[in-house]
Amino acid sequence: MRKSRLISRPARPLSDSHWKTVAVLVKAALATGVALCLALTVIFVARIGGQQSSVAAAGSTLPDPALVDASGVEGIFRQSLIDPRLILSQEMPVLYGVDVQEISLEDSTPPDNPETDIYFDVLPEDIKMEFLGFANDEPQEFRVGILGPQVLIYHTHTTEAYRPTREDAYVAAGSWRTKDHAHSVVAVGEVLSQELKRYGFKVLHDTTNHEPPKLDTAYERSLVTMQEYRQRYPTIQVFIDLHRDAYKDVEAGSKDFVVVNGEECARVMCVVGTGEKYSVKPNYESNYKLALAFANEMEKIKKGFTRPIRIKTGRYNQHVSDMCLLIEVGHNANTLQQAKNAAKYVALALSRVLEIGE
Numbered sequence: 575m576r577k578s579r580l581i582s583r584p585a586r587p588l589s590d591s592h593w594k595t596v597a598v599l600v601k602a603a604l605a606t607g608v609a610l611c612l613a614l615t616v617i618f619v620a621r622i623g624g625q626q627s628s629v630a631a632a633g634s635t636l637p638d639p640a641l642v643d644a645s646g647v648e649g650i651f652r653q654s655l656i657d658p659r660l661i662l663s664q665e666m667p668v669l670y671g672v673d674v675q676e677i678s679l680e681d682s683t684p685p686d687n688p689e690t691d692i693y694f695d696v697l698p699e700d701i702k703m704e705f706l707g708f709a710n711d712e713p714q715e716f717r718v719g720i721l722g723p724q725v726l727i728y729h730t731h732t733t734e735a736y737r738p739t740r741e742d743a744y745v746a747a748g749s750w751r752t753k754d755h756a757h758s759v760v761a762v763g764e765v766l767s768q769e770l771k772r773y774g775f776k777v778l779h780d781t782t783n784h785e786p787p788k789l790d791t792a793y794e795r796s797l798v799t800m801q802e803y804r805q806r807y808p809t810i811q812v813f814i815d816l817h818r819d820a821y822k823d824v825e826a827g828s829k830d831f832v833v834v835n836g837e838e839c840a841r842v843m844c845v846v847g848t849g850e851k852y853s854v855k856p857n858y859e860s861n862y863k864l865a866l867a868f869a870n871e872m873e874k875i876k877k878g879f880t881r882p883i884r885i886k887t888g889r890y891n892q893h894v895s896d897m898c899l900l901i902e903v904g905h906n907a908n909t910l911q912q913a914k915n916a917a918k919y920v921a922l923a924l925s926r927v928l929e930i931g932e
Contacts, residue, residue: 693882701848705862705885714863716897717929718775722809724930725770727763727816728780730796730891731789734759734818736910737828750820750906755781759818762903762913766816769921774930778803778810797891804894812897812928815890818913819843819905827907834876839916840904843881844869847900849889856892864897864927871923879919 692709694702718724733751735744735758744757752758760781767779780803784795796815804810821827831838844865849855865883872879892898901920904913 693884695886708859708862716864716927717931718811719809720930723776723778723807725775725777725812726803726810727767727814728799729759729763730784730792730815731817732783733785736908736913737906739909742910759816762917763816765914765917766921769918773925793891800891800894811895813895815900817902819902821905821907824907827905831912832876832879837915838912840908840912841879841881842916843902845884845886845900847886847888847890847892850887852889854893856889857896860896861892861898865899867927868923871926875919
């Protein structure tokens with residue numbers, strides 16, 4: 575039997591044509607990979623852009639506003655990929671993009687998921703997460719007693735005024751301001767006071783001008799007013815600081831309103847302070863839940879009636895009670911009549927949120 579032998583032959587080197595073929599295949603593979611990455615990038619950017627556009631559409635319909643809010647300090651809010659409302663829409667869809675249908679004033683049936691939006695100013699992450707948790711809690715009940723005054727309406731920025739019209743001309747006391755209570759935010763507060771009384775609430779309306787001698791320290795003086803009322807009327811539980819927001823583009827802002835039952839109404843916004851720089855902080859959980867419940871009721875009346883609730887690091891005297899509301903009724907591009915019309919529905923929404931009884 576013959577033994578077979580294994581013969582080792584040296585491998586033949588690849589010819590130039592083979593190397594060219596390999597090079598072509600490698601280049602083709604690299605080109606395909608690059609094209610695929612570019613396509614995925616375009617799809618991702620387009621998707622984010624679409625979500626960002628939906629966020630902008632759900633908030634104010636006006637172009638890129640510069641607002642002067644309750645703090646009295648101008649600040650520019652621009653839509654961006656890090657807009658917290660966009661973050662909320664990604665992580666907690668219950669808080670954003672809810673299709674709240676318009677419900678007649680006689681219909682008290684709540685819509686599904688009537689949650690409103692939140693707009694965070696610069697806050698620590700743990701505080702943001704707290705608010706996100708609050709928003710998903712069971713609705714909180716808010717009850718006032720039956721004896722004595724229950725609600726105080728006051729104005730930290732008392733001279734804030736609206737866009738002058740032929741029917742509402744006033745003597746200005748500064749930019750978009752007047753000392754004439756009949757033409758300032760005080761007139762809106764009076765409508766709110768009278769309407770709340772119609773719903774059975776006992777309301778006090780303070781018209782003290784807290785702005786002099788310096789606007790920046792107005793909250794110090796309005797705090798004194800709140801404390802004096804609480805000392806004299808310990809039954810007061812709800813404190814409403816009524817403001818008028820500000821808009822730089824008055825022409826564009828004049829189109830910013832909703833129509834309810836045939837009436838033009840200014841949109842409203844709540845501001846909730848966390849008191850980050852204060853040793854005595856507000857009960858911002860309770861104040862936020864009250865603002866949320868109120869905003870939800872406003873949205874039931876008319877979708878788009880409210881702007882996102884704004885969470886800020888200031889305190890805004892909201893440590894005085896666990897039922898403090900800072901409400902911005904319209905802005906300087908709205909008319910006084912639009913703000914007054916809105917005040918009627920503010921009262922209606924509050925009447926649905928606040929229960930009277932021991």
